[in-house]
Amino acid sequence: MPLEVGAQIALPDSTAHHVFVLRLAAGDSIELFNGEGGAFVATLTEISKKQVHAEVKVFLPREAELPFSLTLAQALPEGSKMDWIIEKAVELGVNTIQALSAQRSVVKLSGERAEKKYAHWQGIIEAAAAQCGRNRLCHLNPISDVTRWLAQQDMHKRILLSPRADQSLAQWAQHHPAQAVTLMIGPEGGFSDNEEALAVERGCLMLGMGPRVLRTETAGIAATSILSAIWGGFHNN
16 A cells, blocks of 8 residues: 555555444544555545545654564464464564475465465465554565475574474573574474474574474464563564
8 A cells, every 4th residue: 555644545445344343433543554664644534335535644663573583484284274373473573474385284285276375374464464563564475395495595594393302492592692583383293304304404403392292383473472582572662
């Protein structure tokens, strides 16, 4: 959405729906964002059954991002679990989401099915960002095979979460400064031995999160929370 102070705009359907749900009226103020940082305060000028119009009044240069860049590389889980994972990852401040097709992934996506899922997940990212007050959109990478993805050059420290690790994520984070990291989360059955070996060979650091084995939909969210707690991700800007 092109936004600038003084502009008269028609709100997109998703935002207009939000206005209807909250039962806002002409003259009420709302916050709008375009995914590029900051927020715009706008005043509702006209509300009809088909469209909502507003006037952009003020730009607010606020930020709600983590103090470090975080990518969640999540192996495809069963059913609709990925929807929930993406929603919660956005709420917690993840910058990039990479869906991975692993050897033990039950769900296999390619072609038109993959394109439809990508569009569906993008919609979840936008809705979650609006709900939690983020003003920069989380980036969604195309689905990739684990082996092909590991072969790519990545400037981020890649961390593979595994119950077989000797060192915990919390211990590692406490002894290292905040930095750009990528968290690798396996599917329900975990990454295969071959995938773990290849990841380590490619420079990935294998870390754990305690004596309990977490479900795939829990692991990435827990790991993100651990890093945020230790590296200051829950502080107000």
